[in-house]
Amino acid sequence: MSLYDDAVLVLKGYGDQPELRQAYLDHLTAHPDGVWKACHAGHLTASALVVDPERGRVLLTLHRKLRMWLQMGGHCEPGDPSLSAAALREATEESGIAGLALLAGGPVRLDRHPIPSPCHWHFDVQYAAVAAPGVAHAISDESLDLRWFPYDEVAEVADASVVRLLEATLTRLDA
Numbered sequence: 001m002s003l004y005d006d007a008v009l010v011l012k013g014y015g016d017q018p019e020l021r022q023a024y025l026d027h028l029t030a031h032p033d034g035v036w037k038a039c040h041a042g043h044l045t046a047s048a049l050v051v052d053p054e055r056g057r058v059l060l061t062l063h064r065k066l067r068m069w070l071q072m073g074g075h076c077e078p079g080d081p082s083l084s085a086a087a088l089r090e091a092t093e094e095s096g097i098a099g100l101a102l103l104a105g106g107p108v109r110l111d112r113h114p115i116p117s118p119c120h121w122h123f124d125v126q127y128a129a130v131a132a133p134g135v136a137h138a139i140s141d142e143s144l145d146l147r148w149f150p151y152d153e154v155a156e157v158a159d160a161s162v163v164r165l166l167e168a169t170l171t172r173l174d175a
Helices: 003-013 018-030 083-095 151-157 160-174
Strands: 043-051 057-063 072-075 109-114 121-130 143-150
Touching: 003 018, 003 083, 003 121, 018 109, 018 121, 043 083, 043 160, 057 083, 057 151, 057 160, 072 083, 083 121, 083 143, 109 160, 121 160, 143 151, 151 160
Parallel strands: 043 121
Antiparallel strands: 043 057, 043 072, 057 143, 109 121
């Protein structure tokens, strides 16, 4: 199965945010290359919010280019067999934490946001991952800093999209 086919199946199976989900599917129908960075009309990205093993904090990265506290994530690569694999790869690379486990049930949220030229949109498929006990994180080249934040401090440092992702993750953790 191709990454494109996986993306369509994942999105068709995602039960929340029906209008946004349909916009993602419409984009992929109009742009068969819509999973790749080279699609300048916009492309899918995959990210993951990393939760500590005690489930009281999240690990955020201070993005080098954007200078914002965000979840780990980025562009799909040719070796990624699925969106979940892309999210897990990005979270592992950017956190330095091996052995992350994605929460069951597929994506936690979708978040479409404009980005500067030459592209127009990132169609982010957002997952959540739990770190194993006793693991250490390491700052990657894409980050200025990496830090654990208690849930109640996230809104003080991150934008509304990260807060919405945290809220959706907490709902999934409580389920």
